[in-house]
Amino acid sequence: MYLRYVSLLFPLFFHEISGIPNEKPIIIIGAGPAGIAAATRLLENGIDNILILEAEPRIGGRIYSTKFGDTNVDMGAMWCHGQEGNIVWEKLVDMNLTDLVRSTQHPRTFHISSRKELGKDFEQKLYDIMMEILDSEQAEENESVGFAFGKMYNKSITEQFGNDREKLNYARAASKWLEHVTMSIEGSLSWYDSKSKTTYEECGGNQHLNWRGPGYKIFLDILMKKYPTGSNPLPIDDKILLSKEVTKVLWNPAATRNRVEIACADGSSYVASHVVFTPSLGVLKERGEEMFVPRLPERKMIAIKRVGMGAVMKVFLHYPRRWWRDEVAFNLVWDENDRKNVRNEFTQGPWMNGESWITRLYSIEMLEENPKVLLVWITGDVVPALENTDEKTLLSGIEFTLKKFLGHLYDIPKPDKVLRSNWYSNPHFRGSYSFQSLSSTDNNIPDLLEPLRTSNGSYIIQFAGEATSPTHFSTVQGAVESGYREADRLIGLYKYPLLINSLVH
Numbered sequence: 001m002y003l004r005y006v007s008l009l010f011p012l013f014f015h016e017i018s019g020i021p022n023e024k025p026i027i028i029i030g031a032g033p034a035g036i037a038a039a040t041r042l043l044e045n046g047i048d049n050i051l052i053l054e055a056e057p058r059i060g061g062r063i064y065s066t067k068f069g070d071t072n073v074d075m076g077a078m079w080c081h082g083q084e085g086n087i088v089w090e091k092l093v094d095m096n097l098t099d100l101v102r103s104t105q106h107p108r109t110f111h112i113s114s115r116k117e118l119g120k121d122f123e124q125k126l127y128d129i130m131m132e133i134l135d136s137e138q139a140e141e142n143e144s145v146g147f148a149f150g151k152m153y154n155k156s157i158t159e160q161f162g163n164d165r166e167k168l169n170y171a172r173a174a175s176k177w178l179e180h181v182t183m184s185i186e187g188s189l190s191w192y193d194s195k196s197k198t199t200y201e202e203c204g205g206n207q208h209l210n211w212r213g214p215g216y217k218i219f220l221d222i223l224m225k226k227y228p229t230g231s232n233p234l235p236i237d238d239k240i241l242l243s244k245e246v247t248k249v250l251w252n253p254a255a256t257r258n259r260v261e262i263a264c265a266d267g268s269s270y271v272a273s274h275v276v277f278t279p280s281l282g283v284l285k286e287r288g289e290e291m292f293v294p295r296l297p298e299r300k301m302i303a304i305k306r307v308g309m310g311a312v313m314k315v316f317l318h319y320p321r322r323w324w325r326d327e328v329a330f331n332l333v334w335d336e337n338d339r340k341n342v343r344n345e346f347t348q349g350p351w352m353n354g355e356s357w358i359t360r361l362y363s364i365e366m367l368e369e370n371p372k373v374l375l376v377w378i379t380g381d382v383v384p385a386l387e388n389t390d391e392k393t394l395l396s397g398i399e400f401t402l403k404k405f406l407g408h409l410y411d412i413p414k415p416d417k418v419l420r421s422n423w424y425s426n427p428h429f430r431g432s433y434s435f436q437s438l439s440s441t442d443n444n445i446p447d448l449l450e451p452l453r454t455s456n457g458s459y460i461i462q463f464a465g466e467a468t469s470p471t472h473f474s475t476v477q478g479a480v481e482s483g484y485r486e487a488d489r490l491i492g493l494y495k496y497p498l499l500i501n502s503l504v505h
């Protein structure tokens, strides 16, 4: 009965506090895809008294398309992964905008540091074995990806090349390429950290739909109805405050009235009835313990610890001229001897387990619409240290590697511009995307997303963001779904308070 009474007051409260500066019924923390999705859903449903606090001086979060060379490059998300049941793809289909993405090509051949040629047929066979393993669902419960894939790979290459020592050795060396590709999918720093059987559900169809010229950020414009031009843009710009790093979120679980106080690093503070918290799992791992007062519930703290967050690194190089031919990427395989000995040839660290960081460089991609730009991928244990390595060392290591693998085939000039990601070192991200670690359990993500409630059962602090998506974590579609999920809870609460609260009751 009491709940019904409170719920009747909700719409009143909604208007009552809206006129007071720094008080908003709904504050969204973070303007990445989850935060933007939540805000746009609320606006579309007539709930416009909202505020978004974003720590960075830009919106987009881990969607970060920025001008480099002739067009934009994506420092973060760059592909729409799949079509069936993918909210990103579905939006493009609904709006007749599928031309904004195109399929990425993958070369089925490898370059080896020893420059030895083993033949295209062999390389393609090797590539097929790897792709089969990446698609395989044969792993057992609680095996790490590294253990499961390593076992399958060794079995396959022994069956296929067991009687040819040279090919077998090459195939063994190539397992490191598989390891790095796996880590770029998982986002983990080691392929032994992530679980092979997870709750992730792949959206069927093309997994690598690459955004054309403008980059992934155009999808945010689509969400905000700023694109295509001529649509009716949602009134969101004046609701976003940039460079507003939230440091504390305070509330009183015993109070019957929804009230959350938010403190920011610049000394400002805000009050809300409802908060939607969207910063990454990396942020929660580093600061979740002290950011929330009172401390987050134990189940949520356990989930924050157990779900994994790693990092991948992208380095974009711009050249005065295009020096490659019609390749779409170079897949690099370090010969086992080179892997051990290259530290004597290229002497600038960081080192990982006695190996040079350049041995963690495994793929160099061409960007179709940016003809003078190469994208270098680096994954694994070296990423945190490498993000803090000076640009001169980074560039000379990449140049050394390019010459080692390709110097006999191309005249490689020096790049004239470089752009590098720092997702792990940036305190507003602390990693690239989440993964299900070996210690995680199936209830961790439900615990992560569970809202905090007042003593009368009303939502007060809600959690969105890719890591809270049980089936599409690590992706933009997961982030968007989570933003919609939390907005829908609020829409239910504000638009249909009697119905919602009678259900709670």
Ligand SMILES: Cc1cc2nc3c(=O)[nH]c(=O)nc-3n(C[C@H](O)[C@H](O)[C@H](O)COP(=O)(O)OP(=O)(O)OC[C@H]3O[C@@H](n4cnc5c(N)ncnc54)[C@H](O)[C@@H]3O)c2cc1C
Residues within 6 Å of the ligand: 029, 030, 031, 032, 033, 034, 035, 053, 054, 055, 056, 059, 060, 061, 062, 063, 075, 076, 077, 078, 079, 080, 081, 244, 245, 246, 247, 278, 279, 280, 283, 312, 313, 314, 421, 423, 427, 428, 429, 431, 432, 433, 464, 465, 466, 467, 473, 474, 475, 476, 477, 479
């Ligand atoms: C290198 C890289 C490649 C990727 N590739 C792909 C891909 O190809 N396809 C794909 O689908 N996904 C990809 N992803 C993952 C995808 O980018 C993320 O899943 C998605 O962007 C997460 O969105 P989010 O809103 O949950 O979090 P975020 O994008 O991290 O947004 C959270 C926002 O909160 C802000 N914030 C953090 N702390 C605070 C604070 N204290 N106060 C206020 N604001 C704060 C952040 O600045 C950020 O803007 C990639 C990510 C990276 C890093």
